[in-house]
Amino acid sequence: MSDTIAAIATAPGEAGIGIVRLSGEASLEILDKIFVPTKGNSIKEYKPRRLTHGKIVDPHTKKLIDEVLVVYMKAPYTYTAEDVVEINCHGGIVPVRKILQLVLRNGARMAERGEFTKRAFLNGRIDLSQAEAVMDLISAKTDKSFDVAFGQLEGSLSKEVKAIRDNILEMMAHITVNIDFPDEDIEEITYNELMESSNKIHEDIERLLESSNTGRIIKEGLHTVIIGKPNVGKSSLMNALLKESRAIVTEVPGTTRDIIEEFVSIRGIPLKIVDTAGIRETEDIVEKIGVERSKEFFNKGDLVIFVLNASEALTDEDRKIIELLKDRPTIVLMNKTDLPVVLDIDEIKKLLPNKKIIKVSILKGTGIDELEETIVELVYGGKVKQGEASFITNVRHKDALEKAKMSILDAIDAIKQGLPLDFVEVDVKNCLEYLGEITGETVGEDVIDQIFANFCLGK
Structure with missing residues (x-):
């Protein structure tokens, strides 16, 4: 690893600062060729780990490229355990690209994906699991x-x-x-x-x-599908969890005709929430496609939130959905409990034994805290506690x-x-x-x- 690598270390696009990073034996030599400090003749006159103001200048054309702050960090106490240089220039696509091209013309090569962290691993500064934790x-x-x-x-x-x-x-x-x-x-x-x-x-x-299951969810998110027949409050629930009006809510059944996906954090757990089209028999071609897509997402979900209208008795549409839920991790929500409750909870318990049933009124905001607590309990499963160090x-x-x-x-x-x-x-x-x-x-x-x-x- 005697060669010196370089890459842009900041995200592309307009920003206040952009950083070009170098690592390798020739880092300081390359910087010395292109950097003119405001005071002194050479960056080599400055102590390591100290930001130095100056300008990047093309050594061949003498053209000024940008006004910058640079820092040189001497091995082995760096990210890669090699000599490292970071050039802090103006953000934006053009300044960082020009400086990177100048660095490459003066002795560095373009870094491969993850090569800085790979060098940290190969040089013994971190192990492989630590390297993967960076991403x-x-x-x-x-x-x-x-x-x-x-x-x-x-x-x-x-x-x-x-x-x-x-x-x-x-x-x-x-x-x-x-x-x-x-x-x-x-x-x-x-x-x-x-x-x-x-x-x-x-x-x-x-x-x-x-x-591992909890760890995967913490990293990737709990794929949560909200399901139910039309107009039971699925979109309202999604808006309540997101705490914003993301899904359209009306009194007209079948408003949601496609899949709406959003990420939300529930007490530190990322949820990938999918608001599905209401499952029912329909002659509307667009709504029918949405219903079929709902069933596809239902089969992929880590968790299903089944929403029922507590102000009416079970319908055939509800029973058809219940048949799909018996072997799925499910939370049952009895919504609209602010209205007179008609739905028989004992019947739900018989049809869906061992499923958590929560009475909510999304309109009034009641029961949402209990739903969030239930989700947390399901994720940690009683075996892995939230405060444990390793997942x-x-x-x-x-x-x-x-x-x-x-x-x-x-x-x-x-x-x-x-x-x-x-x-x-x-x-x-x-x-x-x-x-x-x-x-x-x-x-x-x-x-x-x-x-x-x-x-x-x-x-």
């Missing part, structure tokens, strides 16, 4: 998803994985000694001790896996944990059968390697390249 941090949609990503960037997940791997290494050391030196005067490990250690490792892996938010991490779990279960099975220690050692070693894939200690170069290819340029 999670950038794409966080709520305070909670930001906190989880920041915790992983700080090493919360790495520490937990390392603790499990340390226990495995200790177990492997005992096994290896007993295999390689059976006649030596050493303490012989018993199968009961192996079983105890293996069960502890399995419990720790299982605990992390239990957080598994990454599909790759979950896959590695699943494989590690299977390996330690194979080891437990071998121990139960009293098989030779060699068999146990193979399974325990596999478990160790799968966990190492999370932090990058045992992952292949092709996987590393694939991970960083998903990063944005300049990061």
Whole structure:
């Protein structure tokens, strides 16, 4: 990695400031070629980590490019653990592009996607799970998803994985000694001790896996579908959760004819809310298409909010929807409770056993807090608490944990059968390697390249 890379580190478009970032051995030399400080003759006269005012000038044409602030940061105490330069220029497409082109003409090459973070990983400043947390941090949609990503960037997940791997290494050391030196005067490990250690490792892996569904929701959002027949208050509910008038609300049934999608944060949990067209038999071609699309989204949802009109008895349309809900995670809302209640709640309980039923009046704003509390309870499931440090938010991490779990279960099975220690050692070693894939200690170069290819340029 002797070459020096460069990229624009800020988002494209008009802004107050744009940043061009360089990393590598020649960073300071390249900056010295194109930067004229306001005071002094060279940037090399200034101490590292100090913003310096001056101008970017094309060394060949002597043309002034922009007025800037620059900072030089000396390795190894930088983001990439290499020499780093950041040029703070005027924001906008033209200034940053001109400076980047000048940097590239004077010895740098264009960075690949995620190459700055990749260098931080390869130089040992962060592990692979921390590197992946960088993109999670950038794409966080709520305070909670930001906190989880920041915790992983700080090493919360790495520490937990390392603790499990340390226990495995200790177990492997005992096994290896007993295999390689059976006649030596050493303490012989018993199968009961192996079983105890293996069960502890399995419990720790299982605990992390239990957080994966919650972690995915925190990262990607809970895909929530609002469903019901026309004119029961679906669009009003969406507006109440968004706290703005996003969906059109009228007394005319069938107003929503297409799918409306929005993100909202419910107590730190991102919800991707889908307001669907009311499900009913209709001859209107446009509305019929909307109904079919509603059914498609219904099948993809993590959570269904089924809205009923409490001021009228169940209809055939309601019953048809209920048939679709029996095997789906569902919250039932009895809306319009500000009117005389006609709907039989006992009948709903019989038709939809074990489903949470909440009485609400979206018009009056009652019951919405209980709905939000129910959503939070469903997401955390009573197993993973909101204050816990680590959530598994990454599909790759979950896959590695699943494989590690299977390996330690194979080891437990071998121990139960009293098989030779060699068999146990193979399974325990596999478990160790799968966990190492999370932090990058045992992952292949092709996987590393694939991970960083998903990063944005300049990061």
